[in-house]
Amino acid sequence: MSKYSRFSVSLSLRSFCGPAVAGLALLAVVGCTVGPDYERPEMELPQQWSGTAPVEPVDAAALEQWWTAFEDPVLTELIARADEDSLDLQAALARIEQSRAQRAYAAGEQWPAVDATSGYSRNRLGAGLFGSSDTAGAAIGDFDLYTTGLDAAWEIDLFGRLRRSVEAAEATLEQSIEDYHDVRLSLCAEVARNYIELRTAQARLRYAAANVDIQRKMLELTQNRYAAEIAPELDVAQAQLILANTESEIPSLRIAETAAINRLAVLVGTTPHTLRAQLLEPGTLPEIQTPPRAGLPAELLRRRPDIRSAERALAAQTARIGLAEAQRYPSFSLRGTLDIQATEFSDVGRWSNRAFSFGPGLRWNLFDGNRLRSLVAVEEARTKQLVAAYEATVLRAVEEVENALVGLVQEQQRAAALRRSVQAARDSLEKVETLYLSGLTNFQNVLDVQRSLSQQEDRLAVSEGLILQQVIALYKALGGGWDVQNNQQESFQ
Structure with a gap:
């Protein structure tokens, strides 16, 4: 545990992405500028x-x-x-x-920050973890995971x-x-x-x-x-x-x-x-x-x-x-990732292997001494x-x-x-x-x-x-x- 306690609230609700993005964009337009002019x-x-x-x-x-x-x-x-x-x-x-x-x-x-990502890992999942075992309950064997994609973030x-x-x-x-x-x-x-x-x-x-x-x-x-x-x-x-x-x-x-x-x-x-x-x-x-x-x-x-x-x-x-x-004051941001994941290198280019996440986020310091x-x-x-x-x-x-x-x-x-x-x-x-x-x-x-x-x-x-x-x-x-x-x-x- 860190010396100073910190609390943060994260929001990432896919069903509300559209309204949330529109709302944050509106806030960015009408937002105030704190501090003396x-x-x-x-x-x-x-x-x-x-x-x-x-x-x-x-x-x-x-x-x-x-x-x-x-x-x-x-x-x-x-x-x-x-x-x-x-x-x-x-x-x-x-x-x-x-x-x-x-x-x-x-x-x-x-402006938004966009990063290209790529990676490789050798993996083994434990028995019963996220349905990772076979019918007999044994752990699935070792497998490769190839990933490539984009990460994006934009502070409002x-x-x-x-x-x-x-x-x-x-x-x-x-x-x-x-x-x-x-x-x-x-x-x-x-x-x-x-x-x-x-x-x-x-x-x-x-x-x-x-x-x-x-x-x-x-x-x-x-x-x-x-x-x-x-x-x-x-x-x-x-x-x-x-x-x-x-x-x-x-x-x-x-x-x-x-x-x-x-x-x-x-x-x-x-x-x-x-x-x-x-x-x-x-x-x-x-x-x-x-x-x-x-x-x-x-x-x-x-x-x-x-x-x-x-x-x-x-x-x-x-x-x-x-x-x-x-x-x-609170800090609002939009974050998103788009990855293509495959267990075989030859499947990296397949669009059907895509995975993504997108949503708004909020961070607000509640206590800092x-x-x-x-x-x-x-x-x-x-x-x-x-x-x-x-x-x-x-x-x-x-x-x-x-x-x-x-x-x-x-x-x-x-x-x-x-x-x-x-x-x-x-x-x-x-x-x-x-x-x-x-x-x-x-x-x-x-x-x-x-x-x-x-x-x-x-x-x-x-x-x-x-x-x-x-x-x-x-x-x-x-x-x-x-x-x-x-x-x-x-x-x-």
Whole structure:
């Protein structure tokens, strides 16, 4: 006896097969679907972004391929290669295939299952069993039994268990498609971000090399003045110090340059050394004339694939509540078998040897130690978790846009100030060198200006790169990088 007592009722009355089948078919048509029907959660979002100018509508076409706004053919080529060969995208496509197969499996459960059967057995019946003895009461001798036929079963989806299963599988498939778009969106942003890091490192290398040249010339000048007994040996030592300090920064910049190249190679689905020849050739930071329009916060619900994915996950989980609830209700089915049985193999094909059974069946759990009710509670708790996860995803999306908008404005202001600072440092260096050669100032002032110029030029290169990073972050936060209008499942066949 099993741990949990179970009772079931089976009905298989041949005389009532016709009316029973008709009745079950009618019930299948008018049957209910238990469990909650899904409703998209509503969230109140601000009418506009904080601290920004009046709202302008989003340019959907510009968002779809936002990287073209940088007008950099190398960047465009890298993103095209990543879109074609990225291993992350290939994995996301495989997950779509998996979800489609799971949906097809769930849909297939709504149809009858028909199995072909065939068998052979060697038999002996005991004396007196079902008239199996001869007139003397002795058991009939051994005999062969050949069987072949069909078994069929069809569950009548009276309470919507199968419909909820298909509903959940359909929402899961749609979620996997949104996840693919999210992977693609993140991939494009990651390629662009690493490309900007590469160009930023190369800009910093150019500034460092220029300052090394300036400082070498100043070292040579101080050495000549020391040889002519015009300047003290301290000036030579200080010139050597600042030169060595600037030279020490170059290896770390080379490391950053190489790391960005290697990362780009992996993102486009190739080995790290593949892009070295192309990307080690120095390039400049791209420029963007017009930053993206942020539009309305509510548009994020439509554009962001991570939000759409969270919403579809919630829809699938809501359907699973009904799936669990339906298990608490009676399960109706139609079952039938058709066999041809013979004691001689040569008689297997004879229609007169047919045997069949057909009829409706009912199964209803009467006691299970509260397991099925607890299963419904489990699914309801999971749904609450996904409601919270959906709302958190929306709030994070709003946060990311707000941060990118503020970061872009503030970094632009910082870069403008750094440009003024760099120009002032260059003017100061020219003047202080003249004063030093005229003996009107000491060498410490020259060193201070050289050091300031080197630092400010490096900061300017970093700031100009960060402006582009903020633009990329804003495009990503707005859900740019995919076509919202062309999101049908047929696109992924």
